[in-house]
Amino acid sequence: MSDAATHDDSKGQYFWVWGALLVLTAVEVVLGYKQVFEPVRMIEVLLILSIIKSALIIGYFMHLKFEKAIMRWMLVISVTACFVIMYCFFFPDADRVKPPPHGVGIQG
C-alpha cells in the first residue's frame, strides 16, 4: 500500500471490486458465447470490458489509485504510449491486407 497511507483502507471496497470483476467476467462470457456481435466489433467490446477490469485491478488491488500523481501518470502514459506505437505498427497492415478466402496463402 502507499507509504503515506492517507486513504481509507477499508476492506469492504476490495470485496466490491472483486464482485464487480466477477460480474464483468460473466458479462464477457455471455457476450462471447452468444456471439452477439461480429468478430471485429466483438474484439472492440471485449477489449473495452477488459480495460475496465484492468483499471479496477491496477487502481484498487495494485493500489495505483492511492499513489502520488507523478507515479500514476508516469506509468500510465509510458505504457499507453508503447501500446499506441505497437498499434500503429500492427493494425494499419491488418486493414491493408484483405483476408484471403479460407486462409489460402498463409498456410505453412
Added chain:
Amino acid sequence: MSDAAAVEHGLPGAYEAPLFGAYSKKVGMWLFLASDSLTFGALLFAFSYNRIYTTPWPTPFHVASITNATIMTACLLSSSLTMVMAVFAAQRNDRAWMRNWLVATMAFGTAFIVLHGMEWSKLIDEGLTIPWFLKLGAGASTGELADVSKNTPQFSATFFGLTAMHMLHVTIGVIYLGVMAFRKWFLPVLAVIWIAGALLIPASNVFHYPVHALGIALVVATIILVLKPKVYDAQDVEICGLYWHFVDLVWMFIFPLVYLMSTKIS
C-alpha cells in the same frame, strides 16, 4: 532510517526524498511490470492481428472449455482478493494470517495451473499441436483439431505461445508467494514437487521438459535465500502482491481475446 526522517532532520549524507513517493523496491517492481506488459502486449497484438487477418478462424473452444476458462478466471480474481488480505495482515504485523492468506493465494494459483494444464492436455489429445509437441510424441494428428493445426498453424502457435508465457508467470508467482510465506522451508517442498514431476510425467507429455523450470526456480530461490536471508516485511509482501496482481491483470485480456473470441457454438 526512512527517507522522510532522513530528509526531515537534514542529516549529512541523507539521500533525497523519493520522487515517486514510494520506496525504491516498489518503483523497481512497477518498472519491471511496465516492461513485462509490453511482452504480453506484443503477444496479444500478434494474436489479435492473426485473428482479424485469418479467415476462417478456428473455434475449438466449446462449452466445456469456456466453463473451464471461466473457473480459471474466477480463481485468479479470488487470488487477488486473498493477496490484498495478505498485504493487510503483513501491515498489521500479523504473520500467522499473512501466511494463511498467502497460502490461500497459492492454492488459487495452483488450481489455475492445474486447470490450464488439463485444458492444454485435452486440446493436444484432440490434435491441436505445434511442431515441437510432435517431436515429443505428443499431439495425435488424427483428432478433431488436427485440421486446425494443419490449415491454420498460426492459431496453435499464438495460442500456445501466449498461454505458455502466462502459465510460466503464474508458476513463478506461486513460487514467489511460497518463498514469501515459508522462506527457506519452502525449498524442500519445491524440490519434492520438481523431482516428482520429472519422474512421474511421461516423456511423451508436453510438460515433461517444462517441469524442469521448477528446478531452475529452486536454484534461483536457494541463491536468494542463502545470500540474503531475511524475514520478509509488509513492503516485501506488497511488492510480491504487485507481481501477482499483474499476472491476474494479463489474464483479463487473454481470457476474452483467446477463449471468448474462439467460441464454438454447439
